[in-house]
Amino acid sequence: MDDCIFCKIIKGEIPSYKVYEDEVVYAFLDISQTTPGHTLVVPKKHVKDIFEYDADLAAAVFARIPKIARAIKASDPAIEGMNILNNNGEVAYQSVFHSHFHLIPRYQDDDFRIQFVNKQEQYDDAKYQAVLDKITKQL
């Protein structure tokens, strides 16, 4: 895609700190370095978000992630874990509309925060079932 910043990075038209490349993915340091080693794994094929993947592309892209994740983890003994995030849609904090996976290494006492709010007390069996029915009838 002509006006896509990640397509330009993949083609080498915009410089990047390349972590890994093969025929399916391009991985590079996220400019923001939320934590040291923060890496983006991007399919070379321009897909906007997770809703545009077919099963083969999803399988091929995710097949590359463990190897890259292990290399990042092995790069620094201070890395104790990793969040893998994929934002889809502006409401979900996607800002670049060429799909990508964030690999965010985690260190003791780093300042990266994600909050999962537990709303379990607002749900009874009927409410779980209603939510479930709406989803499963689309599959």
Ligand code: 5GP
């Ligand atoms: P999103 O918010 O879409 O999930 O993530 C987009 C990410 O792309 C952000 O974390 C941002 O720092 C990163 N980013 C945006 N522009 C560039 C760029 O030109 N180079 C690199 N390396 N990262 C970028």
Ligand code: ZN
């Ligand atoms: Zn693109």
